[in-house]
Amino acid sequence: MDFSTVEDRVLRRYKRAFKLRGKKESRDELVSAVTKHFTSQEVVEKDVITYFIYSLRNLDNVYKLPPKTPPPATAM
Numbered sequence: 001m002d003f004s005t006v007e008d009r010v011l012r013r014y015k016r017a018f019k020l021r022g023k024k025e026s027r028d029e030l031v032s033a034v035t036k037h038f039t040s041q042e043v044v045e046k047d048v049i050t051y052f053i054y055s056l057r058n059l060d061n062v063y064k065l066p067p068k069t070p071p072p073a074t075a076m
Contacts (some may be wrong), residue, residue: 001038003031014038 003011011030015022021035 001035003035003038006031 008027010031011027012033013018014034014037015030015070020037022029022033025033
């Protein structure tokens, strides 16, 4: 992926989300740090595809837990 075409705010958000170290950097240094981090990530394709299919199948499902009922009041 070519991160040099990505907006600065997206690069900063990526840096913040993955807690990349570094002070205020120039755009080139930021692109370099994000690219280095992104390419170093190991991806298990089987897990990614499985999660993607699961997400698509359950996109419209809303899982609701039954409401919690307060404990009965005791008379004193």
